[in-house]
Amino acid sequence: MKKIASFLAFCLVFGLIYWYADSVLMLKPDDGVKLMDDYRGLEPNAVDVISIGSSHVGVNIDPALLWNSCGIAEVNLWSGMQPMWISYYYAKEALRYQHPRLLVVDMYRCADEDDYGEYQYSVKGVQALQPGLDKIHAALTSFEDWKTAAETLWGMPVYHERYNQLTKEDFVYVARERGTLKDAGVHNQHDIYALSMPDYPSILEEEPLTAKNEEYLRKLIKLSKDHGIKLLLVTIPYRANEKEARRANTIARIAQEEGVAYINYLKDLQRTGVDPQKDFYDTGHMNESGVVKFTRIIAEDMRKHADIPDRRDDASYTWFGEGGPALTAPAYRLTEQFIGDGATRYVDTSTALYENPYATWTVLARLKPSEPGKEGVYFSCVSEKSGRIHGLIVKQTADGRLELIWDDDNFTFFDTPVNEDGAFTVAVTKHVDTYAVYLDGKLVFDNIVLPAVAYDGPLLIGARAAESGGKTDFGAGQVCSLELFMELLTPSEISAWAPDPLPMPELPLGFNQSTAELLYAMPEQFVGGGAYRQADYVDTKLKLFDDPGTRFTLLTRITPQYPDGENTVFLSCFAEEADRWRGLLLRAENENTLNLLLGQIYNLPIPYTPGTPIDLCVEKDLNEYTVYINGEKAADRVPIDCDPYDGTLLVGCEITLDGALFRKSSTHVNWLEVYSGILSDEEVQAYRWQDAPMPSELVASSVAYRLPQAYLGDGVEHAIDTGVQLFDVPGKSWSMDFTIMPDYQSYYDIYISCFNEENYAYSGLLVRQEDRGKIVVSVGKLETIEITYGETDKRLHFVIVKSGDAYSVYVNGKLRGQAVSPAPRYDGNLLIGCEQQPDGTFFRYSKVRVLTLNVADEVLSDQEALRISSEALGSGRFD
Amino acid sequence: MLFNSIEYLLFFPAVLLIYYLLPGKVRLYFLLACSYLFYMCWDAKYALLLLFSTAVTFFSGLMIGRAREKRGKKGKGWVVFSAVINLSILFFFKYFNFTLNNINTVLDWLGKPALHPSFDVQLPVGISFYIFQALSYTFDVYRQDVRTEKNFFKYAVFVSFFPQLVAGPIERSSHLLGQFDTPHAFKMENLTSGLLKMLWGFFLKIVIADRAALLVNQVFLFHSYYSGFEVIIAVMLFALQIYGDFAGYSWIAVGTAQTLGFSLCSNFNQPYFAVSVADFWRRWHISLSTWFRDYLYIPLGGNRRGKARQYLNIMIVFACSGLWHGAAWTYVIWGLLNGLYQVMGSLLKPKREKLMKAAHMRTASFSHRLLQSIIVFIFVDIAWIFFRAGTLAEALDIVRSMFVFNPWVLADGSLLAMGLNSQEWTVLLLSIAVLTGVSVMKEKGVSPIRWLFEQEAWFRWGVCIAAVLAILAVGLYGPGFNASAFIYFQF
Incomplete structure (x- = not known):
């Protein structure tokens, strides 16, 4: 007894393990087996329409489309090449679980002439059914040989070879979540296979069905009647041959005899809208376009033959499971x-x-x-x-x-x-x-x-x-x-749908502004070039083009020159992107023309005279530009699109997209103001153009000086520092006169100096005894003027006039030489009787006699300089 | 019906269940009906032949007994009668076409027209087995090894007992007939042990034999495309195939009988562990070997009439054995080869022993036995070529093609192009490992089934369930394959 109990327990354990192993190995095609399995997992009363048949049903009727577009809860219980008898058994089993309002069965295989389908399709069809008498009958009906039926029923002989093809899905199949029926639409075929169809409406004869097909068709009809369910037989469009078309006529007659509805869509293609030339991807299956058309028409026909409600907003309806799918993240x-x-x-x-x-x-x-x-x-x-x-x-x-x-x-x-x-x-x-x-x-x-x-x-x-x-x-x-x-x-x-409030956007410059507001005023003039400046450009930090919808008014006065050639840039807010230049750029094209580039390359040429200031106003109102030159409109609301550019407005240079500054220019921008919004025409006309203050670095100190008494150098330590800076601002102008009593025999004596002794930067003013009877006046960057005199010349009265970078040297009433030589900034003072080293120490003390020295900020005329230099003895013009 | 068929899987449990539910006295008739039903599934009309053979041998037995009882004679005439009738049946159905073909060959050589009878002779399945089994009864009665059986039904069951009807083992009346005397009570040990033996048989058949057959069939069919190691591997696998096929069937037969309470003789005893060809034939198809030994070799004189006669007897026995296996010269050659191996083995034995002694070979060591087994395997396997090949020319071709040096085929993927993919190879090699393990256990005298029963329940259950599922998963059966018919069903 104990052994029998043990054996039975073993059988139970074995049975459980075998059941799991069978579920792992079993065939799980998407048609047939899986569909029916999912179907059996549906909640009661979940389905209003069940469609049964071959892949003509599975591919050509889209349940997702039926639901989403029409609210019809429909399932396709299909399997490939499903024969009529399997359709019958599917219907029989389906009606055990649901009570739909309509049963739709495709008659494609009912028009077939084989009594037994192909092996693999019969297997799929049979194995989808629940174990029971119906499954046994279905198997015996599907196979000629009872042994094949028995193997199919058992299953393991059919699919045991899958042991080397198993995937994760196989092992978790028993625990998988069911409910794929609503997504069972096959919606991914775009190929076109043009079909030439016979003229089906003209085929009126009948061809007998096989006895087996007719038997099961009538059984199906009886089944639907016994269950009180409306039955709709259909022949879904496909490339039927003439025999099949004739058999469809027989089906129509049988349907009529039995009082059930039948739609032969082969005879109704036009109404379906399905185009055999475009809507199929093979002889029996429609592509995406065909499926959409056919599903829509069959939805209408379903509703014509049964009262099928629109379930979409029925909250109690659980067709999609618990409350429907959750809202997924937005794309x-x-x-x-x-x-x-x-x-x-x-x-x-x-x-x-x-x-x-x-x-x-x-x-x-x-x-x-x-x-x-x-x-x-x-x-x-x-x-x-x-x-x-x-x-x-x-x-x-x-x-x-x-x-x-x-x-x-x-x-x-x-x-x-x-x-x-x-x-x-x-x-x-x-x-x-x-x-x-x-x-x-x-x-x-x-x-x-x-x-x-x-x-x-x-x-x-x-x-x-x-x-x-x-x-x-x-x-x-x-x-x-x-x-x-x-x-x-x-x-x-x-x-x-109630999204959270979104932040307001950063609005572009001047957006919706009715009056202009000052955004920026350049505090001092920009004079570009020269190493004396701490900054050789100005970044206004204004983004004028970061949004195509900016609105601004830019007013500027410039004094154009052409010192740097084509690289002379006044203003830029410009993207130097090849084939996509955009923004604003004001630069000198040549010695007499400026370019004003606006938007996505609009070029306005502006003629100029070097040294003559130009007043320029540029208005950007969304994508329209207006330009005033010296108060006159040069461009009026010119539409110019411009892609965004988030660079800033620069003065005196440009910038690459990588942020590297270039084309630093020696330009002169006298005035710059930028307003958000647009100034009216009247406001522009009334605008007060002016020059901004010069930078302090560019304000020259006064050179006024008068030597109180004659100087006699001792050649050792005595010199006079006048405290006057002659070269603190390049281009500074002044005039000086001084009288010396030269020593004919001496040489290398220094009379006066305001000279930068820094290596390779020698520049300034140096008056020295070069040799016997020769005095050299060095001006600017070592431009020299030689003054020779005789042994009898006891006094020499010099007048040196500096006008910008031009020097004129007069001695004793004669112009002795002129030179033009720009000198860089030099902070040193004018010295008498020595020179100054770069470290500030005095050297080259000289035994010289300077009787008078006068320096003034004015620039003497030639006449005056001659006159003064001709005056004898130590009184200069400033006495 | 094949053992590895759906019919048998339905037939066997039904028979088993009904058998034990029936009262004891009815069981015999039930078994008889089942056996004839089993046989008639092959071809119903040949059941009459079975019945005829049964009747002849039963009647002969009766007559021999009566002659002895009544007239004090041995009844030799009835032995002759029984032998002539049964062997005639066997000859007609099995060798008629073969004989005719050979006659026609001679006639053709003589320039005479061939003979074409108007009928076609088909070979009834299992005829070689049940004829020999029935004849063995006649001989045993004559030799007084068994009593005359007076119950025809009991005797009929003995001859037609379905587990061993179509492919052996060829049972002796002294062993099996008496088991039908009394009904057997249900014993769980018989059921479990029998099922395990059946399981082992299915393993040998559908996992090993049918899998090896995929490669063997391909290579033998297209042997001109293969050479060297490819052929060697195929020939080795054929040795495995034929063993798995036949031994597998035998185990299923033994297991089936055991579940019903009957004991059949063991037919195989790790034959490829044999240390000589003679030893091989003491381990292979034991029931047939002993039949030939007892009913042909010994009556011919065995080894009692000198060496020359002994060797002649051996050759005659193995020629007959070859012919028994198939009506073709290749089978005869196969048989003669095996006989020759034994004759040569015997002739060379003194020299071999001298050589081994001189070389101080450790003849009792494992390595020596292994070497012997390998050598025997090689000889036996070469002989198997003639057994498997369709014609003599094909067999010689295959032998010749083995002598090509191409060991690289073992590594260059060629093995995967011979009918088995890598997964199949894996399963085959694992199965061979299991087979080897179990065979070693048995060779060492350990009964695997007894050993299993000595383990804890969880282990026993685990092994059994795993074995069943593994066989179901990797076995070659079902519609995916042409279920290779049991080779010995032709005899």
Whole structure:
């Protein structure tokens, strides 16, 4: 007894383990086995329509489309090449679990002439059934040989060889989540296989069905009647031969005899809209386009033959399981509010809506209209070819209404809902080729069926794509929120959509400003070039083009020269991107013409005279420019598009995209002011042009000086530091006169010096005894003027006039030499009787006699200089 | 029906269940009916032949007994009668076509027209087995090794007992007939042990033999495309195939009988562990070997009439054995080869022993036994070529093609192009490992089944369940394959 009990326990354990092993090894095709398994897991009363048949059902009827577009809860219980008798047993088993309102059975295989189907299809069909008498009958009916039927029923002989093809799915199959039926639509065929079909309507004769097929057809009819379920027999379109077409006529007769509905779609192709030349990918299966058409028509026919409700918004309906699918993350979400300017601003979401023309999506947006009269797009994803558009545009009309445009022939208007905050919600859904529109959560428009055209452009907010490649139809409204879901949201989800408020965007310069406000005034003049300046350019930190919708007024006075050639840059807020130059650039093109480059390369030439100031005003109002030159309009509201550039306005140089400064220029900008917003014409005309203060570095100190008494150098330590800086500002002008009593025999004596002794920077003024009877006056950068005198010349009266960089040297009433030599800045003082080293120490003390020395800021004329230098004895003109 | 068929899987449990549910006295008739039903699944009409052979041998037995009882004679005439009838049946059904073909060959050589009878002779399945089994009864009665059986039904069950009807083991009346005298009570040990033996038999057959057959069939069919090591491997695998096939069947037969309470003789005893060809034949198809020994070799004089006669007897026995296996010269050559091996083995034995002694070979060591086994395997395997090949020319071709030096085929992927992919190879090699392990256990005198029963329940159950599932998963059966018919069903 104990042994028997042990044996039985062993059998139980073995049975459990065998059951699991069998579930691992068993065939799990997506048709047949898995479908029926999932079906059996449905909740009661979950299904309104059951469609049964071969792959003609599985591929050509899309349950997802039936649900999403029509709210029909339908399942396809199909298996490849399903014979009539398997359809009968499927129906019998299906009706044990559900009580649908309609049973749809495809008659493709009923018109077949084989009494036994192909082995593998029969196996799939049989193995999908639950163990029981029906399964045994189905097996015995499906196979000629009872042994094959027995092997199929057992299963292991059929699929044990799968041991070397197992995947994770096999091992977890028993615990898998069921419920794939709603996604069971096969929707991925785009190929086209053109079929030439016989003229089915003209085939009127009948051909007898095989006895077996007729037997099971009648059994099926009886089954449906016994269960009180409406039966709809169909022949789904396929390339039937004439015999099959005749058998379809026989089926029609039998259906009529039995009082059941039968639709032979082969004779009704036109009504279906299915085009055999375009809508099939092989002789029996439709591609995406065909499936959409056929599913829609069969949905209509289902509703004609049974009372099938629209279940979509029935919250109690659990067709999709517990409360339906959760809202998934949006494929795109606007991160800050968008405010259009009606001219330039838009957002490119980089998300294409029509890349797959049959895609399903939902766009939800919260919109705030702009003032009436401002027509423009809220959002769009539309292609335009030869003037015809396809896609979707949601826009505000001039009279403030909401317009939705799909193409030139399909558009609709709605009154914009009025809510407290002025905003309203619009949702547009697209499932394959069917659209619906919701306003403030309510369905206002649906079942718009339109052929979808592929387009890989992105969803745009605030504009739409123009055929030329740019953007057009800019909107001025506000998009407070926008989300895109790549799935079809239910009406409840749409109604419940309430996104968190988005931050306001940073608005562009001058946005919507009615009056101009001063943003920047350059504190001092810019005189470029020269190492004396701490900064050799000015960065105003103003971003004038970071948004195409900026609005500003720039006023500047410049004194153009051409010292650096083509690299003479006055102002730049300019992107040096090859083939995409944009912004603002003011520079000298040549000795007499300036270039003003604006927007996406608009070039305004401005003639100039070197040294003569020019007053320039540039206004940018969104994408229109107005330019005034010396008060006269040179360009009036010229439309120039400009892509964004977030560089700043620079004075005296340019900058590369990498941030490297270049073309530092020796230019002179006298005045610069920038306003946000636009000055009116009157304001520009009334504008007071002026020069900003010169930089302190460029203000020269006074050189006025008078030697109080004659100087006699001792050659050792005695010298006079006048405290006067002759070269603190390059180009400084002055005049000096002095009288010396030269020693004919001496040499290398220093009379006066204001000389930079720094290596390789020798410059300034140096008057020294070069040799017997020769005095050399070095000016500027070592330009020398030699003064020779005789042994009898006891006194020499010098006058040196410096006018900018030009020097003139007069001695005893004669002009002895002239030179032009720019000298760099030198902070040293004018010395008498010595020189000064770079470290500040005096050296070369000289035994010289300087009787008088006068220095003045004025520049003496030639006449005066001659006169003064001809005066004898130590009194200069300043006495 | 084949053992590895769905019919048998339905037939056997039904028979088992009903057998034990029936009262004891009815069981015999039930077994008889089941056995004839089993046989008639092959071809119903040949059940009459079985019945005829049964009747002839039963009647002969009766007559021999009566002659002895009534007239004090041995009844030799009835032995002759029984032998002539049964061997005639065997000859007609098995060798008629063969004989005719050979006659026609001679006629053709003589330029005479061939003979074409108007009928076609088909070979009834299992005829070689049940004829020999029935004949053995006649001989045993004549030799008084068994009493005359007076119950026809009991005798009929003995001849037709379904587990061993179509492919042995060829049972002796002294061993099996008496087991039908009394009904057997149900014993769990018999059931479990019998099922385990059946399991082992299925393992040998559908996991090893049918898998090896995939490669063997390919190489033998397309032997001109293969050479060297490829052929050697195929020939080695054929040795494995034929062992797995035949031994597997035998184990299923033994196991089936045990579940019903009957004991059949063991037919194989680790034959490839044999240390000589003679030893091989003491381990291989033991029931047939002993039949030939007892009913042909010994009556011919055995080894009692000098060496020359002994060797002649050996050759005659193995020629007959070859012919018993198949009606073709290749089988005869195979048999003669095996006989020749034994004759040569015997002739060379003194020299061999002298050589081994001179070389100080450790004849009792494992390595020596291993070497002997390998050598025996090689000889036996070469002989198997003639057994497997369709014609003599094909066999010689295959032998010749083995002498090509190409060991690289073992590494360059060629092995995967011979009918078995890598997974199949893996399963085969693992199975051979299991087979080797169990064979070593048995060779050492350890009964694997007894050893298993000595383990804890969890281990026993685990092994059994794993074995069943493994066989179900990796066995070659079902519609995916042409289930290779049990080779010995032709005889």
